[in-house]
Amino acid sequence: MVEKMPNEETKMKLVDTLRTVTAGKIYVEVERAHLTSLVVKKLESEGKIEEAANLILELQVETALFDTPKIATDTEKSRLVLKCAVIYCLLAPHTNEQWDLLNRISLLRELELVPDYRAVLELFINQELISWKNVIVRVYEKILKKTPNGTGIFDGKDGEKRWKDLHMRVGEHNMRMISKYYTQITFDRLAELLDFPLSDMESFLCNLIVTGAITDAKIHRPSRVVNLRARKANLEQLDQWANNVQKLTETLNKVLSISYVTAYVVY
Numbered sequence: 001m002v003e004k005m006p007n008e009e010t011k012m013k014l015v016d017t018l019r020t021v022t023a024g025k026i027y028v029e030v031e032r033a034h035l036t037s038l039v040v041k042k043l044e045s046e047g048k049i050e051e052a053a054n055l056i057l058e059l060q061v062e063t064a065l066f067d068t069p070k071i072a073t074d075t076e077k078s079r080l081v082l083k084c085a086v087i088y089c090l091l092a093p094h095t096n097e098q099w100d101l102l103n104r105i106s107l108l109r110e111l112e113l114v115p116d117y118r119a120v121l122e123l124f125i126n127q128e129l130i131s132w133k134n135v136i137v138r139v140y141e142k143i144l145k146k147t148p149n150g151t152g153i154f155d156g157k158d159g160e161k162r163w164k165d166l167h168m169r170v171g172e173h174n175m176r177m178i179s180k181y182y183t184q185i186t187f188d189r190l191a192e193l194l195d196f197p198l199s200d201m202e203s204f205l206c207n208l209i210v211t212g213a214i215t216d217a218k219i220h221r222p223s224r225v226v227n228l229r230a231r232k233a234n235l236e237q238l239d240q241w242a243n244n245v246q247k248l249t250e251t252l253n254k255v256l257s258i259s260y261v262t263a264y265v266v267y
Helices: 007-024 026-045 049-057 074-091 096-106 109-113 113-127 132-144 156-181 187-194 198-211 234-266
Strands: 182-185 216-221 225-227
Touching: 007 234, 074 109, 074 132, 074 156, 096 113, 096 182, 109 113, 113 132, 132 156, 132 187, 156 187, 156 225, 182 187, 187 198, 187 225, 198 216
Parallel strands: none
Antiparallel strands: 182 225, 216 225
């Protein structure tokens, strides 16, 4: 239908309308990608390269590339696509969508083709701390950056920036794990667990708080501690205290009942 439009202006208006209608609808994501490619080609012909690149980056096509026959029948290209999928998913900021995609990628049977990348993926899925120096740098840096069969994602100046972004993602993952088990932690201990210098740790934590990644954290600089739980309102604290007292009395009553029964049986 698009190709049958009488002129270029009408054609592009139809394309823009269809792209607007199909936005966010996963069952037509491939068709929307084709429409976007038409817009990108037009922008490239007009010399608007940056605008075209931004438009491509907005696409959220998850399976179209890997499922194409050209990729599926070529083992080397399949490996490259899988590696790139893993790395770019890890580099993405942590959201519900990113976490969902991360878990779906981990279920792909084809990940057996890239066991090292699957291992890196599992580090982020496991609810455990990841050591940047002892695990990522010592074990996986040579695999991710310095091999002939690498992806090239971490090469050059842009690659160095992505490597720093990966460090940030590891730190964010570790911060989520720490906030699960700590209510309060000192600056020194937090820097040790995050594998950050003390000065970098504070700026990193401030950035997480500002962006909303860790919403309840509060920094107390005079005491050099970080509170990782939101302060409860007085009424909420009172309700919690009342519930705890009720549970305590119920437990005591059960103990007394057992004691009476035991005494009755003995005597």
